[in-house]
Each structure stands twice: as structure tokens, then as C-alpha cells.
Amino acid sequence: xxxxxxxxxxxxxxxxxxxxxxxxxxxxxxxQAWATVPGGTDVRPPAGGxxxxxxxxxxxxxxxxxxxxxxxxxxxxRLVGALLALCGAGAAVATWTALGDANVTAWLREQNVMRxxxxxxxxxxxxxxxxxxxxxxxxxAGGVVAIVRGxxxxxxxxxxxxxxxxxxxxxxxxxxxLWDALDRGDDPTDxx
Numbered sequence: 001x002x003x004x005x006x007x008x009x010x011x012x013x014x015x016x017x018x019x020x021x022x023x024x025x026x027x028x029x030x031x032q033a034w035a036t037v038p039g040g041t042d043v044r045p046p047a048g049g050x051x052x053x054x055x056x057x058x059x060x061x062x063x064x065x066x067x068x069x070x071x072x073x074x075x076x077x078r079l080v081g082a083l084l085a086l087c088g089a090g091a092a093v094a095t096w097t098a099l100g101d102a103n104v105t106a107w108l109r110e111q112n113v114m115r116x117x118x119x120x121x122x123x124x125x126x127x128x129x130x131x132x133x134x135x136x137x138x139x140x141a142g143g144v145v146a147i148v149r150g151x152x153x154x155x156x157x158x159x160x161x162x163x164x165x166x167x168x169x170x171x172x173x174x175x176x177x178l179w180d181a182l183d184r185g186d187d188p189t190d191x192x
Contacts, residue, residue: 012153015145016066019084022138023062026091029132030055035104035122046107048128052098054090055132062087062139069146077150085143091136099124 030052033045049056065084069077097103104122181187 008152008154011149012070015142015149015153016070018138019142019146020063020066022088022135022142023059023066025135026055026062026095026132026139027059027135029128029135030059032128032131033125034098034128035108036125037108037122043108044111045125046104046111048095048098048132051103051107052094054094055098058087058090058094058139059135062091062142066142069150074151077153078147081143081146081150083143084146085140088136088139088141088143091139092133095129095132095136099129 030049031047034048034051036045037043062084065080065087068080069084072080104124108122
């Protein structure tokens, strides 16, 4: 049973959109408040990137991995897929550890030391950690799919390679014709 001609391309673009959305979800969530401090204090709530500085870099690396999968083929594509899955796993671990009680309390204490606030009460803001976790899951899944199915997808430069080869061969033939004319004693600049 063979695949339809456009099925591989459609699968690739569905993969690109889903995996890029996962990376963007982690990136956006990292910039949002993951905890709140009740009681009308003027304390800035910590963002996901404050609590776990690895979130933004792994999301950006994941986006770079999406582009790299498009630009590579074969074993290179599978290696990039593995790195993408690792970035997703890193985002998942960073999300899990970010909301640890000791982590948030230490961050709040460090940011508010001048106000004399030692142990501020805080509450988790559940939306953004869930968004980051979902994005991390999409990144891991995207990496695994690139490893398993990526060999079936066309490379980004595949359509240009044949044309470039033809142009290079035509240039070589043109250069050879000029040298042959010089060898015969013909003047290649003569307009006759």
C-alpha cells in the first residue's frame, strides 16, 4: 500500500505547525506569571522563566529544531528529531520543577529582600504551567515523529538541487565551448 503523492508533504506541514505551536506555547508561558501573592502587596509575581530559566532557551532551541528538520534529510533529520525530543523533555522537567514550594519561596524572598518580606504566601496560577506542559508534550511528540516518520518527508532544498545541477552543467559546457574556440584559433569576442 503506497502513500498518496501529497500525503507526505501534508504530514510534514501538520508536523511543522503542531511542533512549532508546542515550542511557542512553552515560550509564551515562560513569560507569564506562574504564581500570585495575595493580599494587595506590590510584589511582582514570578514568571515561568523566572522560576525556571531553562524554559525560554529550550523553546527557542525547539523552534530552531523545527527549521533544521525542514533543512535536513535522512540521518541528520533523525538526529535533529532526537534533539527536539530532548528539548521537549527539558521543558517538561523545567515546568515540573518551577512550581516547587522552595523554588517559588526562594525567588520571592530574593526579589523582596529590601522590603523585609521573608516568607510571602503565594498561590500557583495554574493556566501557564499547564500551557507549558502541553507545549513540552507537543515538542517531545514532534521529536519522536521526526525520528520515526521524518525519512519519508521531502527536504527543503530538494526542488532546487536538480535545477542547480543543470545550471552548473550548462555553465561547464559553455566554458568548455569558449576554450575549444580559443584552441581552434577563433576569437570568442568576434561578433560574427
